[in-house]
Amino acid sequence: MTDKNAVMERYYLDCRCMLLELAATLDRHDRAPAPSEGAQAADARLLLLQRSIEILAHPSARPDRTARILELLSRPVS
Amino acid sequence: MYYIQPHYHGISRTTDDYERMAQAGVVAVAEPSFWAGFDRHHPETFLDYFRQISEFEPTRAAAYGIRHFCWVAVNPKESENVALSRAVMAALPGFFAKPTVLGIGEIGLNKNTPHELTIFREQMEMAIQHRQLVLIHTPHLGDKRKGTQLTLDLLRELRADPERVWIDHVEEHTIQSVLDAGYWAGMTLYPQTKMSPCRAADMLELYGHRHLLVNSSADWGASSPFTLQQCAMEYQQRGHSQQELLEVFHNNPARFLGQNPKFDIRPIRLAS
Known part of the structure; x- marks a missing residue:
């Protein structure tokens, strides 16, 4: 089985990238205007x-x- | 839709790229000098590389109707070797006169070392002396924030003309300082270590079009020239007009690169 260091070596950059995508998506959501009247306010x-x-x-x-x-x-x- | 691909390493790519880029609306590419994946030992190897990107690559691109331009420089990673760098730099002015060479790039920092800073400074001084456009690479990952600050400090000290300098690979934590200082900022769509198409679209919405360039930096690593089209589609799907897309993906590169008269592709304005 791959040891812990090897797991980080192999997957760290992928995880970093996915983390930034998640952060960017949440930032985008924060910046977006509120939904129009009648739409569900809290998603x-x-x-x-x-x-x-x-x-x-x-x-x-x-x-x-x-x-x-x-x-x-x-x-x-x- | 027309695209200019302002940062593209054709030497590392197959001819299929040119064919597919032409089919996808790319009218021109600009190829900076970069690290080939291994450290070269001889100055002459660099000079042949510069000949390849200034003489041969334009013919490969032209077969598909794409204009090919390039930049010459010692890249940041290999500038760690100061003696080798200086030997290469001695030959750079001879390339400035070639018909498709646009300026000095990509120069800058990789690991923010004293040797890198020395050669960065000397290449910047050469660019200013020879009135060349400048393309600056900023370091990857954890070294980017410090490298960007060191870059801005050096440019300020040398009184470089911000309008003629493009600082590449900005991300969310460095873009503001680059734009505030008046430089052109490049966003590189190279998702694992730089920027994704969606994040770049966010930055375009936050900062507007002025002084922003988008590029793929497609090279010998895991990358694709078509991240440019992915970003354009993302931007379009957020409701931005065809003219706005042209401003970002065609007209801004035309404006920056067009400061060198050899780059004669002009911005496009759609009839209203």
Whole structure:
């Protein structure tokens, strides 16, 4: 299995790029004008992104961030 | 839609690029001298490289109706070798007179070392002395902020004419200082280490068109000349007009590069 240093070596720049894209998207959202009257003011998708970022920042006992985010972004089963 | 690709390394690309760029509306490219992926040992190797980009590449591009221009210089990475750099620089003025050479570039800093700064200063002084346009590379990743500040400090000290200087590879944390000082700022669509098309569109919306250039810097690494068209599409999808697209992707390069009379492609104004 690839060791921890090798993982960073191989994926750091990709992650840096994805992080900047996410930051730029949130900045773009912040700068955008409010939706026109009648449109939904608070977009639930933004909340989902924010909660996903919290999952990224807080590891659990085992490496399951991806599954936890996908659970968060899933519609209820029933 | 017409495009000028102001920073493109054709020497590293296949002829397919030229064919597809022509099909995608590119009318001209400008090729700066750069690091070939390995450190060269002999000044003559540089001189043959300058001959290749000033004599041969224009013929490859012309086969597809694309005008090819170039810049000559010792790039920032290899300027760490001061003796080699000075030997190459001694031959630069002979290239300034060639019909497609637009100026000195890309010069500047890579790791912000004292040797790089020495050669950067000497090439800037040469550019000022010979009235050449200047294209400045700024460092990648964690070295960019300091490198940009060192660049601005040097240019201020040398009293370079900001209108004739293009500082390339700006990002969100460096663009403001470059524009505030009056220089042309280049955004390079090279997503992993520089700027993505979407982020560049953000910067165009935030800072407007004036003094902004967009380029792909397509080279021997993971890159594509068509990030330019991706950025244009993103900008168009945000509601910007065809004339605005022309201003960014054709007219601004024409304005900056056209300060050298050899670059004779003029800005386009659509009939209203």
